[in-house]
Amino acid sequence: MSELKLTTKGKMTRQKILSTAEEIFGEKGYFETSIAEITLRAGVAQGTYYNYFSTKKEVFDELIRQLSSSFRHQIKVAMEKETTFEAKQRAGYLAFFEWLTNHRNLYSIVQQSVLVDMKLYRWYYEKIADGFVRAIQEAIDKKECKPLNPETVAYCLMGIGQFIGMRWVFWEEEKVPDEVINEAMDLIFKGIN
Known part of the structure; x- marks a missing residue:
């Protein structure tokens, strides 16, 4: 999804997902990290994750x-x-x-x-x-x-x-x-x- 089409809140949510993924991938590794874990720690619903990214x-x-x-x-x-x-x-x-x-x-x-x-x-x-x-x-x-x-x-x-x-x-x-x-x-x- 193009960041240019996102609202300010959408950009913040997308960045929160990326920042959380940075933490978890760094701690556990790509293969041990799940989308559920990213969304839980980021405090967003899994459906929200899929508004911004289609896969891990x-x-x-x-x-x-x-x-x-x-x-x-x-x-x-x-x-x-x-x-x-x-x-x-x-x-x-x-x-x-x-x-x-x-x-x-x-x-x-x-x-x-x-x-x-x-x-x-x-x-x-x-x-x-x-x-x-x-x-x-x-x-x-x-x-x-x-x-x-x-x-x-x-x-x-x-x-x-x-x-x-x-x-x-x-x-x-x-x-x-x-x-x-x-x-x-x-x-x-x-x-x-």
């Missing part, structure tokens, strides 16, 4: 798309405030880690998608990579970084963000320490030697 898979797909869009937007806004490639990257990582503190279940939900829908799993990472590739190509054009393959660099940078977020935000449920961010930026921009 549909809410799962929409949830991954929404989470992806949300954090990519936050990163974009943070990066637009900076002028250099290095400053933009730092701002992007900081924005992602900040966003992640309120959406820790992202990791378990995305990892589940490899079993639920491999195309969706790949789409999720390719959308992130696309943004990185554009930023890296722009930095190459401005001679702010070496003329390496932008896709290779993108996936390397994505790995750094993925695992730092996993280590501190997802596993430890804390903020990424400043020294970790500083060391990551030092590694990215100065190398390991």
Whole structure:
């Protein structure tokens, strides 16, 4: 159902279902979660659920798309405030880690998608990579970084963000320490030697 056709109350109800699904999929996993459990915790009737989503898979797909869009937007806004490639990257990582503190279940939900829908799993990472590739190509054009393959660099940078977020935000449920961010930026921009 198109969100544009929903009333304000309808949009709120739809978002409540998505937020509740995020919690439960994160806690129990896709296969162990039922529509009945989502509607019960969300405080909506099952019939109401079907006004917005026709299946459990549909809410799962929409949830991954929404989470992806949300954090990519936050990163974009943070990066637009900076002028250099290095400053933009730092701002992007900081924005992602900040966003992640309120959406820790992202990791378990995305990892589940490899079993639920491999195309969706790949789409999720390719959308992130696309943004990185554009930023890296722009930095190459401005001679702010070496003329390496932008896709290779993108996936390397994505790995750094993925695992730092996993280590501190997802596993430890804390903020990424400043020294970790500083060391990551030092590694990215100065190398390991």
